[in-house]
Amino acid sequence: MLNHAHDTAEYDEDGAPLTPEGDVPLTLAEYTDIIREIEAQPPWRGAADREMDYADGNQLNSDLLRANADLGIPPAVEDKTGPMMLALQGYETAIRTDWRVKPNGNAGGQDVADALNFKLNEAERHSKADRACSDAFRPQAGVGLGWVEVSRSSDPFEYPYQCVHVHRNEIHWDWASKKDLLEDARYLRRLRWMHPSRLLSIFKEHRELIKQYGKYGASWWSTAESIETLEGGASTGLRNSWNQARGWTVAEDRFYNPLTTEVCVAEVWYRRWVEVGVLTSPDGRVVEYDENNQAHNYAIATGTTKYTLATVARVRRSYWLGPHCLHDSPTPYAHRHFPYVPFFGFREDGTTVPYGYIRGVMYQQDSLNSGSALLRWGMGAVRTERTKGAVAMTDEQYRKQIGRRNADIVLNPAAMAQPGARHEVIRDFQLTDQQFRMLDDARGAIDRIGATPNAFTGRPGTARSGQQEDRQVDQANQGLGRMMDNHKAARTQVGELLLSMIVEDIGDSAQAVVIPGDAVSAERTIHINKPEIDEVTGYPYLSNDLQRTRLMVGVSDAPSSSTYQGQQLNALSEATKSMPPQYQSIMAQYLVALTDIPFKDKITEALRAAAQQETPEQIEARIAQAVQDALDRSGLEVKMREIALKEKKGDAEIEKLMREAVNIGVQTAFSAMQTGTQVAQMPMIAPIADKVMQGAGWRPTPGGVDPNIPVADTTAAMNIKSPYIQGEGPELEAEAGEGAATEVRQNTSPQFPPVPQDGPSAMQGIETSSTADNLQAA
Numbered sequence: 001m002l003n004h005a006h007d008t009a010e011y012d013e014d015g016a017p018l019t020p021e022g023d024v025p026l027t028l029a030e031y032t033d034i035i036r037e038i039e040a041q042p043p044w045r046g047a048a049d050r051e052m053d054y055a056d057g058n059q060l061n062s063d064l065l066r067a068n069a070d071l072g073i074p075p076a077v078e079d080k081t082g083p084m085m086l087a088l089q090g091y092e093t094a095i096r097t098d099w100r101v102k103p104n105g106n107a108g109g110q111d112v113a114d115a116l117n118f119k120l121n122e123a124e125r126h127s128k129a130d131r132a133c134s135d136a137f138r139p140q141a142g143v144g145l146g147w148v149e150v151s152r153s154s155d156p157f158e159y160p161y162q163c164v165h166v167h168r169n170e171i172h173w174d175w176a177s178k179k180d181l182l183e184d185a186r187y188l189r190r191l192r193w194m195h196p197s198r199l200l201s202i203f204k205e206h207r208e209l210i211k212q213y214g215k216y217g218a219s220w221w222s223t224a225e226s227i228e229t230l231e232g233g234a235s236t237g238l239r240n241s242w243n244q245a246r247g248w249t250v251a252e253d254r255f256y257n258p259l260t261t262e263v264c265v266a267e268v269w270y271r272r273w274v275e276v277g278v279l280t281s282p283d284g285r286v287v288e289y290d291e292n293n294q295a296h297n298y299a300i301a302t303g304t305t306k307y308t309l310a311t312v313a314r315v316r317r318s319y320w321l322g323p324h325c326l327h328d329s330p331t332p333y334a335h336r337h338f339p340y341v342p343f344f345g346f347r348e349d350g351t352t353v354p355y356g357y358i359r360g361v362m363y364q365q366d367s368l369n370s371g372s373a374l375l376r377w378g379m380g381a382v383r384t385e386r387t388k389g390a391v392a393m394t395d396e397q398y399r400k401q402i403g404r405r406n407a408d409i410v411l412n413p414a415a416m417a418q419p420g421a422r423h424e425v426i427r428d429f430q431l432t433d434q435q436f437r438m439l440d441d442a443r444g445a446i447d448r449i450g451a452t453p454n455a456f457t458g459r460p461g462t463a464r465s466g467q468q469e470d471r472q473v474d475q476a477n478q479g480l481g482r483m484m485d486n487h488k489a490a491r492t493q494v495g496e497l498l499l500s501m502i503v504e505d506i507g508d509s510a511q512a513v514v515i516p517g518d519a520v521s522a523e524r525t526i527h528i529n530k531p532e533i534d535e536v537t538g539y540p541y542l543s544n545d546l547q548r549t550r551l552m553v554g555v556s557d558a559p560s561s562s563t564y565q566g567q568q569l570n571a572l573s574e575a576t577k578s579m580p581p582q583y584q585s586i587m588a589q590y591l592v593a594l595t596d597i598p599f600k601d602k603i604t605e606a607l608r609a610a611a612q613q614e615t616p617e618q619i620e621a622r623i624a625q626a627v628q629d630a631l632d633r634s635g636l637e638v639k640m641r642e643i644a645l646k647e648k649k650g651d652a653e654i655e656k657l658m659r660e661a662v663n664i665g666v667q668t669a670f671s672a673m674q675t676g677t678q679v680a681q682m683p684m685i686a687p688i689a690d691k692v693m694q695g696a697g698w699r700p701t702p703g704g705v706d707p708n709i710p711v712a713d714t715t716a717a718m719n720i721k722s723p724y725i726q727g728e729g730p731e732l733e734a735e736a737g738e739g740a741a742t743e744v745r746q747n748t749s750p751q752f753p754p755v756p757q758d759g760p761s762a763m764q765g766i767e768t769s770s771t772a773d774n775l776q777a778a
Helices: 028-039 045-055 062-071 081-094 110-126 129-143 196-202 204-222 224-231 239-247 294-302 358-380 395-402 433-449 466-479 481-506 562-577 581-593 600-611 616-634 636-681 683-695
Strands: 097-103 145-152 161-166 171-173 187-194 262-280 286-288 306-321 324-330 340-344 383-386 423-426 511-515 524-528 530-533 540-543 551-559
Touching: 028 187, 028 262, 045 081, 045 129, 045 358, 081 129, 081 358, 097 110, 097 481, 110 129, 110 481, 110 511, 110 524, 129 145, 129 161, 129 340, 129 358, 129 481, 145 481, 161 481, 187 196, 196 204, 196 262, 204 262, 204 306, 204 324, 262 294, 340 481, 358 433, 466 481, 562 581, 636 683
Parallel strands: none
Antiparallel strands: 097 551, 145 161, 145 340, 171 187, 187 262, 262 286, 262 306, 306 324, 383 423, 511 524, 530 540
16 A cells, blocks of 8 residues: 555645655655646757757758748758767767776775776676767767666666666756756656556556556546445555545646556655764764664764764655655665766756757758758759740649659640740759858858867868867867866766675675786786784784775776777887887887787787796806805805915915015114214224124124224214305304304295394393393303
8 A cells, every 4th residue: 555654745834845854755745846846947858859850860840841842942951960979979989988996095995996996897898888978978969968877787687787878858857956966956857658567567566556547547546447446345555546646636648648558657866854973083984873883882982983963865766656656765775876877068057958069050050951952942943934825734734844854845826826925944043152152151160160170070171281180189179178077077977876886785795806917917816805813903804894995986097999099009119119129028018918919918928938038148147156056055165265365364474574574674774874874973983883793793704703894084074054055164163162152043944034133122131032142241
């Protein structure tokens, strides 16, 4: 039976439904208010559908074709909008980058990030995330909005996660939301048309309601079968539904198609704001407080975390069939977002209506199509001048025949015989330069105001050199910067939702993630949530704890397309050519890694094996090292060291003896010179020296002979006056006489200036600087 909580609602003084407090289901009054609010939103979807028709080539509507057919103008379409959109889609594919997971400020979380990065890239491939984002990019660039659903797959035989592109007309959201990813939106509604038989397999508890609704639509409550069922004695679970359907005033055609008997099911995601306690750890982690968690209570008691109250949003999901709520429950996902990611292009400043590039080129596209149609019609049109009754056929037959290349016109002889009768066919239509210029201007305007100039699409443009061509491509990329930045943000959000489901499914269970190697890196295994014991404290813990690692999803800066890899290969090849041969062998394996060869791993292994082969110099060094190791093991090196030490000791002793001999010779010569000096100054000591040496045992050859030291004939000069003057005697005292004072020597060295003489002074005796007046004459 349906919940009674959906039947009642409270209203304020103005009649608007009040939002219930707390995490409670959506009421019927709230849902009705959401529908009224959606109906009051700006009507932009019809214009968006028309703009996408231009991108699909449907640029002539039925009224225009009918009017042109009445005038004989053939339909003509020169599509410039479709190629522009295809070029933008190709550009998005060319610059597509992969997701990467990195630790958000946690030390030691790189292994966990690498493991989840591998899991996320696997989910990116199998969930068709790249294809879904590319499909959403087309309406994003064209009309300003695309949607991607990120959810779990209901089929157990398929991949657990799926990413699906959703048409923009299926989703309505809170128009008051200010954020591009709808983090602050109150609700989001998706409408799905499906057959009642499919609903019966999903909502089995509402089988009777779905059957009646599938047969009679929203007015099922007024049918005789329903009334008889309600009057019976059996409980069918339709009584509350009957009251809801009878009192609902929303038009039936929005939720029921009587031709196909399909019903429209509304999937409503909405937020409830509640006040909860949160814990903030010193590293910045914020978790909701759980009073049943002893770790939370211990953290509060010890003061390691900060407890605060905060108002947070709870996400809930409900399904509605007309006014009937089929299901309402909290979100089945661990994240706090809606599972639908919007891809916004541009938005109007005042109304926030989304729009894209097609809006700006529609007028020029219409001008080009109409100009081409008029030119083609003018080239085949003719003008006739005839008098009444000149032809023997009706006017309608004549007009159809005259425009044909093989026209057969039958003239009326009687009418043509009348004076002034004439029949003339004039083909004077000529193409002028103004008409050609008008078409060229329309084509050029689309290129100028569109998102893809000639250089961007490969068509010849105004560039006259490769540098100008590159500059124009860069300018085109700058023009797409805002659009691609929005696409990158939305695509990152898709990766965040996928990562959230991966982390939720792994939970606390231990798991080994094997990351396959490639042509450069080797294969490795990362263990997540591995139970271990602390060696110091003995407490168990989880290494690479997934739940405690803060992660963040980003988009790699390097595109993953084959075109970009080819450009990298060419650039790296040119750089490798200029390297020395020893570096080229190292770079060879990286060059192979950038190729798409299926067996590039084997080529890399062969290159590594070849690089490990030894050169002749390395072989010689290895042999020398082996000989040295053998000598070390045999003990010969110790003996060789002893011999070397003895040899060095002998050399040192010989050198010492030689130095002692030289020293003795020098001492002997010096002694001899001293002896000669003494004998020359004092000849009377020579005989005494002979006796002394004789007594000391001096033994000449032959021995026992008197040394007979020679005596000088003259005495050596002593007390020589300085400076010495030739011709003056050696005795200083002889000139002054015995007892005279010695004169103070004057400074006559050329290295020093002479001492200046002092003037008259009152000082006497020893007070003066001269010694001549120190002693008084006798």
